[in-house]
Amino acid sequence: MWIGAEQYQFFEAILFKTFGHEIEIKDIRFISGGSINTAARVSTLEGTFFVKFNHSEHEDMFEKEAKGLMLLQDTNALCIPEVVGFGEYNDKSYLVLEFIENGGQRPDFWQEFGRSLSVLHSHTHSSFGLSFDNYIGSLEQRNQYYENGIDFFVEKRLRPMVGLALYNGLITQNLRDCFEQFYPLLPHLLPNEKPSLLHGDLWSGNFLSNPYGYVCLVDPAPYYGLREAEIAFTHLFGGFDDEFYEAYNEAYRLTPNFQSRIQIYNLYPLLVHVNLFGKSYLPPIERLLRRFVGS
Numbered sequence: 002m003w004i005g006a007e008q009y010q011f012f013e014a015i016l017f018k019t020f021g022h023e024i025e026i027k028d029i030r031f032i033s034g035g036s037i038n039t040a041a042r043v044s045t046l047e048g049t050f051f052v053k054f055n056h057s058e059h060e061d062m063f064e065k066e067a068k069g070l071m072l073l074q075d076t077n078a079l080c081i082p083e084v085v086g087f088g089e090y091n092d093k094s095y096l097v098l099e100f101i102e103n104g105g106q107r108p109d110f111w112q113e114f115g116r117s118l119s120v121l122h123s124h125t126h127s128s129f130g131l132s133f134d135n136y137i138g139s140l141e142q143r144n145q146y147y148e149n150g151i152d153f154f155v156e157k158r159l160r161p162m163v164g165l166a167l168y169n170g171l172i173t174q175n176l177r178d179c180f181e182q183f184y185p186l187l188p189h190l191l192p193n194e195k196p197s198l199l200h201g202d203l204w205s206g207n208f209l210s211n212p213y214g215y216v217c218l219v220d221p222a223p224y225y226g227l228r229e230a231e232i233a234f235t236h237l238f239g240g241f242d243d244e245f246y247e248a249y250n251e252a253y254r255l256t257p258n259f260q261s262r263i264q265i266y267n268l269y270p271l272l273v274h275v276n277l278f279g280k281s282y283l284p285p286i287e288r289l290l291r292r293f294v295g296s
């Protein structure tokens with residue numbers, strides 16, 4: 002992407018706001034791969050930063066992302082980029098992070114990823130949810146606390162996404178009714194484990210390998226939830242390397258027959274995709290509901 006004087010001025014201004022003094026920029030490179038924001042690698046005389054910005058209607062989106070990153074980083078379970086700053090400038094919201102240089106994957110990358118994710122998941126809380134709401138993609142994700150993980154999954158994950166899809170004319174009343182018939186079955190289908198701290202949006206676009214060759218997680222939508230939901234999420238678009246699952250399971254064993262529950266948990270990210278990208282994500286949802294409640 003061509004970088005004009007105006008863009009330089011934008012990055013200079015946000016770095017000034019972040020550090021409180023002028024910082025000389027050496028180079029700016031735009032990064033592709035983000036789903037909703039514009040991102041750039043900004044190298045300066047004082048270090049290299051990852052900067053992303055948008056014209057979002059949700060002005061607290063980056064504040065919530067920063068809080069989520071700091072929450073995960075506080076566990077020391079695995080690499081999370083340092084939050085350098087966030088704010089607003091010229092009608093744009095921005096987030097400045099430590100830039101994670103890609104060091105390639107070490108041979109034990111996937112094992113270490115599985116093991117360290119199990120450490121993250123071992124961080125627990127007295128309730129399911131989180132003390133603040135956040136976003137998944139550009140959709141609001143509400144996190145009010147619940148005592149029971151399955152109730153939380155229904156009330157704070159499935160029902161709101163189903164409601165939004167119905168409101169936006171993306172699903173029929175009939176499909177909504179199928180969901181309503183399905184919810185009471187969930188306590189018989191899912192193990193009600195203790196709350197685990199989750200990244201919350203763990204697909205292949207949201208992790209990098211750091212300069213040491215190990216995983217670094219970005220763009221989280223965290224909450225204390227059912228850890229199986231996170232492992233299921235990794236299967237949504239083809240799955241991670243087998244070594245990842247083996248190492249996770251060795252460190253923190255999943256309840257037997259996890260495979261049979263993957264599609265149930267993935268109703269949530271699929272509904273998120275329906276709401277963000279449209280009806281083409283509906284067929285797997287309809288197929289799953291038909292298995293349990295007919296139509």
Ligand code: ADP
Binds near residue numbers: 033099
């Ligand atoms: P979006 O919010 O638009 O989805 P992401 O946070 O996923 O954007 O970032 C877009 C891309 O930038 C990611 O796919 C990742 O490859 C890269 N990225 C994200 N954070 C960093 C970082 N701190 N350092 C280096 N690259 C990053």
